[in-house]
Amino acid sequence: MxxxxxxxxxxxxxxxxxxxxSAATAQVPQTxxxxxxxxxxxxxxxxxxxxxxxxxxxxxxxxxxRSDVATYINAPSARQIVFTYGTTDGFNLxxxxxxxxxxxxxxxxxxxxxxxxxxxxxxxxxxxLGLVLRWIxxxxxxxxxxxxLDSLLSQRTRLVCFAHASNTLGAYAPxxxxxxxxxxxGALCIVDGAQAIAHCQVxxxxxxxxxxxxxxxxxxGPTGVGVxxxxxxxxxxxxxxxxxxxxxxxxxxxxxxxxxxPLKYEAGTPNISAVLGLGAAIAWCRDNxxxxxxxxxxxxxxxxxxxxxxxxxxxxxxxxxxxxxxILFKSAQLHPQDLAxxxxxxxxxxxxxxxxxxxxxxxLHSDGLVRLSVAAYNNRQDxxxxxxxxxxxxxxxxxxxxxxxxxxxxx
Ligand code: PMP
Numbered sequence: 001m002x003x004x005x006x007x008x009x010x011x012x013x014x015x016x017x018x019x020x021x022s023a024a025t026a027q028v029p030q031t032x033x034x035x036x037x038x039x040x041x042x043x044x045x046x047x048x049x050x051x052x053x054x055x056x057x058x059x060x061x062x063x064x065x066r067s068d069v070a071t072y073i074n075a076p077s078a079r080q081i082v083f084t085y086g087t088t089d090g091f092n093l094x095x096x097x098x099x100x101x102x103x104x105x106x107x108x109x110x111x112x113x114x115x116x117x118x119x120x121x122x123x124x125x126x127x128x129l130g131l132v133l134r135w136i137x138x139x140x141x142x143x144x145x146x147x148x149l150d151s152l153l154s155q156r157t158r159l160v161c162f163a164h165a166s167n168t169l170g171a172y173a174p175x176x177x178x179x180x181x182x183x184x185x186g187a188l189c190i191v192d193g194a195q196a197i198a199h200c201q202v203x204x205x206x207x208x209x210x211x212x213x214x215x216x217x218x219x220x221g222p223t224g225v226g227v228x229x230x231x232x233x234x235x236x237x238x239x240x241x242x243x244x245x246x247x248x249x250x251x252x253x254x255x256x257x258x259x260x261x262p263l264k265y266e267a268g269t270p271n272i273s274a275v276l277g278l279g280a281a282i283a284w285c286r287d288n289x290x291x292x293x294x295x296x297x298x299x300x301x302x303x304x305x306x307x308x309x310x311x312x313x314x315x316x317x318x319x320x321x322x323x324x325x326x327i328l329f330k331s332a333q334l335h336p337q338d339l340a341x342x343x344x345x346x347x348x349x350x351x352x353x354x355x356x357x358x359x360x361x362x363x364l365h366s367d368g369l370v371r372l373s374v375a376a377y378n379n380r381q382d383x384x385x386x387x388x389x390x391x392x393x394x395x396x397x398x399x400x401x402x403x404x405x406x407x408x409x410x411x
Contacts, residue, residue, distance in 0.1 A: 004288060005377040009033060016406065018348045018382045018389075023167055023195060023326050023373030025217045028281065032221055035280035039273045047272055048246055048263070062272060065279035066262070072282050073212065074203040075229050082235075082262040083270055086226040087194040088117040090213040093228060093265055094190060095121040097238035098159070104130030107156045109187075111136040111144050112363045113166040116356045118192045122161060136162070138363045142169050142318035142328070149181060157187040164196035164212075168328055168357050168371065171321040172196065175207045183208075188234070194218055198285070198375065199294060199324045204229050216274060220376075221281030225274035228265070235261055242267040293376045300374045301325035303383045313394065317369055325374035333394055336368045342393035345405045348386055 005011055010019075010027040019027065039058075047059045066078040075081060084090040108122050112135050126133050134152045137145050149160070160182045165172050175191065182189040193202060193214040204212050211234065216225040240247065240258060247267040250257040258264045304327055308314050313332035331339050340352035351371040354361045361367070372386070 004293070005379065007031075007284075008377055011377065013409075016347045016408070018385045020372040020374065020378070020382065020386065021349045021351050022198075022375035022378075023218070023324070023371065024351055025223065026198060026220050026375050027377065028220055028222065028277070029284050031284055032277045032280045036222060036273045036277045039276050046269060058272075061279075062270075062275055065275050065282070068279055068282050069227055070229075072202075072286060073197075073227075073229060074205050076205065076232065079261055080230055080232060082228040082230065082265045083275055084213075084226040084228050084265075085224055085271065086215040086217070087115075087192060087213045088215075088226075090226050090228040091117050091121045091192075093241040094211060094213075095125045096241045097235050097265070098188075099125055099129065100239040102129055102131055102158055105132065105156065106158045107132045107134055107154070109134045109136065109149065109152050109157060109160040111162045111166075112138045113142075113144055113169050113357060113360045114161070114163060115167050115192065115194065116358070117194070118161050118163065118190075119359065122159075131158075132156075135359075138169075138360060140364065142360075142364060144169070144171070144173070146174060146178065149178060153181060153185045153187070155185060157182075157185050159188050159190055161190040161192070163192040163194070164202075165199070165324040166357070166360075167195050167326070168355050168360055168369075169318045169321075170195075170323040170326045171319055172200070172323045175209060179208045195324045195326075198289075199297065210234055216278040216281060219278075219281055220284055222274040222277035224271045225278050227278075230261070235265065241265055244268050289376065297325045297374050297376060297378070298322060300378050300380075300383060301327065303380075304372055304374070304386070307383070307387050311390070311394070317364065317366070327372045328369045329372075330366075330369050331394060336370045339370055339393055342396060343386075343389055346389035346392065347406045347408065348389045 007029040008027045009030055043054060043058050045055045045058050047062045066081045069081050070078045084093060108131055110119060110122065110133060122133060125131060136148050136152065139145060162173055179189045188210040190211045191209045193212050197214040198219050210231045212229040214227050217223040244267040247259050247264050248256045249259055305316065305320060308316055308329055315330050317328040330336055336352045340350055343350055353368050355371055
């Protein structure tokens with residue numbers, strides 16, 4: 001969609017690049033850059049502290065972002081929105097906060113497709129407290145075997161944590177069905193929204209999940225900020241995470257009393273410019289991410305899948321879904337790393353490796369794959385340029401790996 005693309009300064013700076021790595025991080029519209037620079041130029045004061053007018057105006061603007069995020073994901077109130085430093089930080093927060101409710105022998109269910117952010121913190125907690133991790137498997141085609149949840153759930157299950165859509169397989173989890181089963185045994189349902197948030201309308205009340213997490217930088221916003229939505233009451237009596245200034249109401253030599261949600265989980269000076277940038281990103285998404293744009297992304301996804309499946313020696317991995325528009329593949333001729341290098345030499349940006357999902361790659365017996373991920377600003381020319389670069393890469397001989405590297409301006 002060309003009217004969208006022109007709003008992203010990155011593409012003006014880099015007309016030479018084809019960017020199919022938005023699942024790693026999405027580009028930002030000019031309005032996000034403006035919100036960040038505006039803070040540094042016009043309002044570089046702290047929030048929630050000083051009483052002078054500029055500081056209280058800035059605090060209002062900061063808190064308005066919290067309300068806007070709540071509205072965007074249909075959370076009942078801004079009280080339930082905690083600003084984190086990203087999805088990974090949010091999972092570490094949750095693991096720490098919920099630790100006070102868990103004891104040896106309690107079980108946490110994950111899928112084999114989880115990103116390390118929704119795996120390693122639970123694994124660490126399991127080692128510390130003697131918890132048991134149980135796994136919903138992935139079949140050899142990359143389909144998560146959701147029906148196995150029934151036999152894994154029991155009175156010992158405390159948490160079930162999974163991605164709304166994984167960063168490798170793309171399909172949306174059948175959240176409503178899963179949540180009903182999870183709640184029936186009295187467990188909590190924690191959803192990693194890092195990938196899904198930019199590609200569908202998220203409604204946390206309709207999902208009925210207990211927590212939903214995402215990062216600003218995958219939602220056309222800045223790095224260094226994320227969101228943890230926690231159901232009303234979930235974290236009120238939970239353990240604190242980072243402690244220090246601003247998350248306390250009273251501090252004496254022997255003990256402290258903490259702020260209520262959400263400030264209890266926002267110790268120290270937050271990443272103010274990034275929160276304001278996230279506010280601009282949310283406004284941009286609200287105004288631009290229509291069903292027509294989601295359909296446009298799906299069309300690019302289909303064109304890429306079709307073109308790849310028509311090429312000899314290319315194997316697509318993972319189901320063809322109408323989920324998040326990302327594609328995994330490998331080539332019979334070239335190692336994924338070599339293929340990615342040959343594409344990079346032609347200014348095509350893709351992700352390769354194990355995509356922070358090593359348990360999934362073990363399940364698929366894979367030692368690495370190439371990933372293409374699509375966002376609202378990708379267009380038909382990106383697809384054509386990708387395939388002409390791919391065809392060129394696939395015809396190079398082993399002893400002729402060195403394609404002439406295209407010019408890339410130095411940073
Ligand atoms: N979960 C998923 C599904 C992701 O794709 C990512 C980022 N690749 C994360 C969690 C972690 O996000 P961040 O690196 O922004 O903390």
